[in-house]
Amino acid sequence: MTTTTRPGGTATGTRPAPTLATRLRRAPGVAVTVLTVLLALLWVFPLYWAAITSFKPEQETIANPPTLWPQTFDVSAYTYIFQNSPIVRWYLNSVFTSGAITVLVLLLSVLCAFALSQLQFRGRTWLYWLVMAGFMLPFQASIIPLFILVNRLGLVNDNLGLILPQLAAPIAVVIYKQFFDQIPRDLGDAARIDGAGELRVLFSIFLPLNWSITVSLAIVTFIAAWNNFLWPFIVMNDTSKLTIPVGITQVQSAYGVAYAKTMASAMAAAVPMVIAYLLFQRRVTEGVMATSGLK
């Protein structure tokens, strides 16, 4: 995978053929490398700018010329938003709902995919096509009937109303099925002859063999659930029930022109994702590639 292989890095392998990477590296030299690094730094500069703004006192945020580092290092924007907005509540809402979505998506998908891949039953092919068809159905297009349905079920402003529709995603089912299809049938049959039930076969043989994709899917699902905007925005109206990405957009206007506070709330919402990404970088990229259909 991209982050682990380093083609041509040590040129003494068994195959001397230079890869594309080495070929490109040889050609234009140091200048392009420097340019690439500068470009990458420029790319994250808006984030840096937002971060340092959040540590400036309000009057310094609009200083001209702008200061690249806070002249007065000030955390009052953070203490203000933590004291004057339900940001802690939103954190907890996000942690709870994203966690529940992640666990349930993986559990439901793994059960369904195992049956699709390993069990013979009537309607199996039909069901698989139905799941595949889900890729072409954008839930955004049917947001009105979805809202009407959730409203009828009495789940507007309810965590269940937030969670349940997000479980209807076919992607994890398809990925798990592809992975399970690669496992030899004999492996499961051997366990069955020894008297293991299907759940036992799934959880003690099939799932451990796919542990790495499970971890990657879990992280990608969690990030997607945490970052989801449209559905939480529509289904939650109570300020105290919002998730953090929706919440920070609601209070912004209450600050008026208060850049440090706005940036502080943005940073508060961003930090968990940045940390998750930096900690699990390889898992995130693997999960992204699996869910995009590339692997």
Place this chain on the structure above:
Amino acid sequence: MLDTLPPAARTPERRLLDRRRAGTAALLVLPFLILYLLFLIYPTLRVVQLSFTNADLTGAGAWVGLQNYTRLLRDPTFWTALLNTVLFILLTAVPNTVVGLVLALLVVRLNRLKNVVLALFFLPFVLPVSVVTNVWNWVLDANFGLVNTLTGSTVAWFQDPVWALPAVALVTIWWTVGFNVLLFIAGLQGIPAEIYEAASLDGAAGQRLFWSITWPNLWPVTSLILLLQLIAQFKIFDQIYLLTQGGPFDKTLVLLLYSYREGFQQQHGGYSSTIGVVLMLVIALVTAVQARLTRRGSV
């Protein structure tokens, strides 16, 4: 093993086992299937039905036949939204793919710095949309934003009729290009070194290598990225809603935002559903066309 038993050997015990296994299958499949049917398939069918009614936001309404569709055809706001959506796609899908490819070509040649640089380009992609819009609202702020302070410009980027849509497109590219870079790098590393070896033995070099080998071998990834872009940008809502709310003067009004406005703000559930149906048809069409092209291109 078990499957190779001839049919004659299907004893009553064996049949019982089969039936029990079918029962197990149902138990495994049903939890997902019920939620899937209820929260994805049913709303999809229902949006089509609603589009033929004058329903409000509770779903109550009478059958009005094709009225919503005829209204749609004569509704200038709908055409504005469709045009803006297409403009937005032009401003994002192709640039995002090209920028992604260029960055991937730059990143893939790095050695020790590769992971760090890729992480920097990819980082914005993991951020919630509202963080992205907050950050850019600040950077492009008309009075105190970094860009205007440094350049002396006085353009109010997200309120300017000319600049609003390109500005949202720029933010979108910044936010999502890391995803494309990642896929392109995977694609570039998947091209076997032997092909380059053979080509350079034949005397090919530089640009020639790129256009005769890299580009054709990269086409499956490129078309995948274009497809994902197209579908994502047809459904564009979040950034637009947060940055411009469709304004100024509907210059950034896109299909999903119009559907949202009609449905949730005007309580026109039926008409909103009609826009939803159009959106769904367009996306299905794009997917089908692209699936066709990809199949032909990759073989």
